Amino acid sequence: MTDLSLNPNAKAGGAPRPRLVRWREPSILPGFGLSLGVTITYLSVIVLIPLIGLAIRPWELGLAGVWRTLTDERVAAALNLSFSLSAYAALLNAVFGLLIAWVLVRYDFPGRRLLDAIVDMPFALPTAVAGIALTALYAPTGPLGALAEKVGLKTAYSPLGIFIALVFIGLPFVVRAVQPVLQDLDREVEEAAQTLGASDWQRIVHVVFPALAPALISGVTLAFARAVGEYGSVVFIAGNMPMKTEIAPLLIVIKLEQYDYAGAAAVGLAMVIISFGALILINTVQLLLARRGRR
Amino acid sequence: MSAAAAPTVRLPGIAPLLLLGAVAIMGGLIILPLLAVFHDAFAKGLQAFFAALKEPDALAAIRLTLLVAAISVPLNAVFGVAAAWAIAKFEFKGKSLLLTLIDLPFSISPVVSGLVWVLLFGAQGFFGEWLMDHDLKIIFALPGLVLATILVTFPFVARELIPLMQDQGSDEEAAALTLGAGGFTTFWKITLPNIRWALLYGVLLCNARAMGEFGAVSVVSGHIRGETNTLPLHVEVLYNDYEYVGAFAAASILASLGLLTLILKTALEWRHAGELGARRRH
Numbered sequence: 001m002t003d004l005s006l007n008p009n010a011k012a013g014g015a016p017r018p019r020l021v022r023w024r025e026p027s028i029l030p031g032f033g034l035s036l037g038v039t040i041t042y043l044s045v046i047v048l049i050p051l052i053g054l055a056i057r058p059w060e061l062g063l064a065g066v067w068r069t070l071t072d073e074r075v076a077a078a079l080n081l082s083f084s085l086s087a088y089a090a091l092l093n094a095v096f097g098l099l100i101a102w103v104l105v106r107y108d109f110p111g112r113r114l115l116d117a118i119v120d121m122p123f124a125l126p127t128a129v130a131g132i133a134l135t136a137l138y139a140p141t142g143p144l145g146a147l148a149e150k151v152g153l154k155t156a157y158s159p160l161g162i163f164i165a166l167v168f169i170g171l172p173f174v175v176r177a178v179q180p181v182l183q184d185l186d187r188e189v190e191e192a193a194q195t196l197g198a199s200d201w202q203r204i205v206h207v208v209f210p211a212l213a214p215a216l217i218s219g220v221t222l223a224f225a226r227a228v229g230e231y232g233s234v235v236f237i238a239g240n241m242p243m244k245t246e247i248a249p250l251l252i253v254i255k256l257e258q259y260d261y262a263g264a265a266a267v268g269l270a271m272v273i274i275s276f277g278a279l280i281l282i283n284t285v286q287l288l289l290a291r292r293g294r295r
Numbered sequence: 296m297s298a299a300a301a302p303t304v305r306l307p308g309i310a311p312l313l314l315l316g317a318v319a320i321m322g323g324l325i326i327l328p329l330l331a332v333f334h335d336a337f338a339k340g341l342q343a344f345f346a347a348l349k350e351p352d353a354l355a356a357i358r359l360t361l362l363v364a365a366i367s368v369p370l371n372a373v374f375g376v377a378a379a380w381a382i383a384k385f386e387f388k389g390k391s392l393l394l395t396l397i398d399l400p401f402s403i404s405p406v407v408s409g410l411v412w413v414l415l416f417g418a419q420g421f422f423g424e425w426l427m428d429h430d431l432k433i434i435f436a437l438p439g440l441v442l443a444t445i446l447v448t449f450p451f452v453a454r455e456l457i458p459l460m461q462d463q464g465s466d467e468e469a470a471a472l473t474l475g476a477g478g479f480t481t482f483w484k485i486t487l488p489n490i491r492w493a494l495l496y497g498v499l500l501c502n503a504r505a506m507g508e509f510g511a512v513s514v515v516s517g518h519i520r521g522e523t524n525t526l527p528l529h530v531e532v533l534y535n536d537y538e539y540v541g542a543f544a545a546a547s548i549l550a551s552l553g554l555l556t557l558i559l560k561t562a563l564e565w566r567h568a569g570e571l572g573a574r575r576r577h
Contacts, residue, residue, distance in 0.1 A: 024386060027385055028472055028473075029385070029478075030478035031482070032381060032387075038373075043378075050446065054407065103317040106303065107310055115318070121325045125549075125553040126549045128549075129553070132332075132534050133329065133331045133332045136332075136543075142331075168325070168328075171325075229404025229405060230405075232405070236534065252404075256410065261420070264410055268411075
């Protein structure tokens with residue numbers, strides 16, 4: 001570990017002399033080589049090598065084969081269902097998340113801290129448990145499912161059931177993204193707006209909401225990304241009918257059961273690429289929005 | 296926390312309505328399902344509940360779940376500390392790329408996190424034949440379950456520690472080193488006490504996910520009863536066999552684990568707010 005204890009005086013004093021471009025700043029702390037070595041080795045073994053395997057495998061089918069796999073009726077229907085329901089769920093969570101964050105931050109009521117803690121339940125509850133619990137509630141025999149049936153809605157074993165599970169799984173992402181920003185919102189800005197005669201609603205629309213928008217977008221994006229890949233809480237309530245209520249992750253499982261590794265990898269790779277594309281797109285929008293807000 | 300008397304927007308007129316809406320959403324989506332688990336677990340009485348948990352398959356599933364977590368969580372904790380040390384204490388090129396890569400597993404579907412291991416080590420995977428020739432089993436066995444769990448829970452500890460250690464800087468460590476302490480002593484006596492609550496917080500979340508993971512583990516397990524079924528998979532198998540009391544009894548154990556995690560997590564946020572990463576301070 002000789003390279004670890006670089007001279008701490010390197011920066012101070014002395015005439016500046018030409019030096020090779022350094023890829024790291026000097027530090028008197030030890031352990032850089034060891035900790036970075038462990039990090040990169042572990043990262044490679046657990047994340048990078050497996051993902052490279054995922055990226056390579058589909059192409060044994062050839063470009064045409066991959067295209068045929070992904071445009072196969074059943075696969076296309078599943079991808080379409082997963083991505084569109086996830087988007088709808090994330091949008092509804094924008095409303096629900098804002099509402100819950102607002103209530104938790106702006107009102108004081110008995111049980112507020114309990115409600116606050118429970119928001120994280122979808123993170124803490126194993127997904128399979130959430131899946132069978134939601135199914136028990138929303139199945140035609142369950143209390144909420146029976147209620148919905150009276151007004152003519154089929155909840156479990158339909159796209160609506162999948163939608164409910166995706167809203168469940170995404171809710172905490174939005175609340176936890178918006179809540180801290182709402183809490184730290186500069187009170188003086190709101191006061192200034194009030195002094196200038198803005199009504200409550202004007203202040204919300206023109207002052208509070210623009211300040212929350214970047215956090216809201218990032219929360220919604222996280223909820224969307226999580227929903228696209230979600231499996232455990234969805235498979236039980238979905239009913240899993242081909243072409244109708246079959247989600248993309250389930251299709252990967254089915255293809256693996258048929259030993260169609262390349263096909264499974266093609267669907268997996270498509271999911272990874274589409275969700276990363278969506279994440280990058282939304283991050284760009286958010287960046288532009290933040291830049292506009294600063295001006 | 297919430298504003299005292301200052302004139303922030305509060306919409307007093309519709310406050311009860313908003314509050315009711317929030318409670319209804321949380322009730323229908325979170326609280327009622329949780330109650331349903333316990334209700335259905337005890338639907339046929341205490342005796343049926345305990346009988347379901349005393350079954351050999353259920354006990355084997357509980358043991359396997361504990362074993363998988365006992366291997367995966369410490370490995371990810373050690374990695375988290377190492378990654379946080381490298382990233383928070385040093386300046387080097389490519390750091391933001393490294394941070395992105397560490398967060399990567401969070402944006403991958405759990406099913407894909409299981410799939411990648413099958414592609415490597417499954418019967419028709421890259422190393423499938425070699426493993427078969429040497430009589431080694433990874434998929435449909437413990438190593439596969441551990442690998443899938445590690446991948447899914449990979450970022451938990453690291454992402455708790457990195458922001459905290461970045462906030463804390465390295466002045467204290469530098470002082471200790473200047474006074475002649477060795478590198479290991481400095482870490483043990485200075486850094487570790489500074490990060491212990493955040494480390495515990497990360498381990499707590501990592502463990503909850505490791506024990507409750509379903510999708511990734513489901514792909515690599517093969518669902519062999521009594522052998523490769525973790526507790527969440529045991530729930531699935533029983534549920535699909537219409538053994539609802541058994542399924543919900545096992546689920547209630549997992550739900551209790553979730554509740555316990557939530558309680559400990561909230562306690563840490565309240566009591567040690569200053570010693571957790573900034574975004575954990577409520």
